[in-house]
Amino acid sequence: MRLHVLYFARLRERFGVAEETLDFAGTTAADLVAVLQARGGAWAEELGGGRAFRVAVNQDIVALDAALPDQAEVAIFPPVTGG
Amino acid sequence: MRIVVQSDAFDLGAEVDAMRQGRTDIGAIASFVGLARDMNDGSGVAAMTLEHYPGMTEKALARLVDAAASRWTLLDVTVIHRVGRLLPGDPIVLVAVAASHRGEAFAACEFIMDYLKTQAPFWKKEETPAGDRWVEARASDDAAAARWNQP
Numbered sequence: 001m002r003l004h005v006l007y008f009a010r011l012r013e014r015f016g017v018a019e020e021t022l023d024f025a026g027t028t029a030a031d032l033v034a035v036l037q038a039r040g041g042a043w044a045e046e047l048g049g050g051r052a053f054r055v056a057v058n059q060d061i062v063a064l065d066a067a068l069p070d071q072a073e074v075a076i077f078p079p080v081t082g083g
Numbered sequence: 084m085r086i087v088v089q090s091d092a093f094d095l096g097a098e099v100d101a102m103r104q105g106r107t108d109i110g111a112i113a114s115f116v117g118l119a120r121d122m123n124d125g126s127g128v129a130a131m132t133l134e135h136y137p138g139m140t141e142k143a144l145a146r147l148v149d150a151a152a153s154r155w156t157l158l159d160v161t162v163i164h165r166v167g168r169l170l171p172g173d174p175i176v177l178v179a180v181a182a183s184h185r186g187e188a189f190a191a192c193e194f195i196m197d198y199l200k201t202q203a204p205f206w207k208k209e210e211t212p213a214g215d216r217w218v219e220a221r222a223s224d225d226a227a228a229a230r231w232n233q234p
Binding site: 006008009052060075078080081083 | 117133136139143176201202204207219220224
């Protein structure tokens, strides 16, 4: 399936990319995180378990076991700090 | 219901007046204004920049207001959150809740702010003497939101 993936705030800066389109062979948000983490460097540091992050699918925050629909907009970002 | 994400400043008085305009059923309006501080985590803050997730932000704020409206009887709600670069003393966020009585207005205003802090996709980056830094989420904010789920 094809996914549109967005990164925000610290993650956008550390990854050096704001958005990308990915061909994805997995099923869940956790599968996508594993693919990204395998890129190494900042990807492994941020998504490898040491730091908290959130995943939203089609603009709703989901748990990592959530299934990803084809053409989904998936966003990965740090815990929010507004207000 | 009025939900706005904007870079411009807002005027609390004008927003409250707009809520009251032409109606006589409102008995209470509770409001909260959050401001940018000049100090955080032990260092001076010269400015902050607020980033958000356009599209999701508005949805997340609408969901918070809907959750409050399903919990209390509310007559109107305004939420305004600024984005972009803000200086110490600048207003960041406004929540105003109109209800028949003060109890609902106070409670819903606090509920919306507590959930906004943990659910709405905004991020703050501070300019400090040691360089720029992203603000880290606080466990105390999660605890503040979680207490609304207790029986």
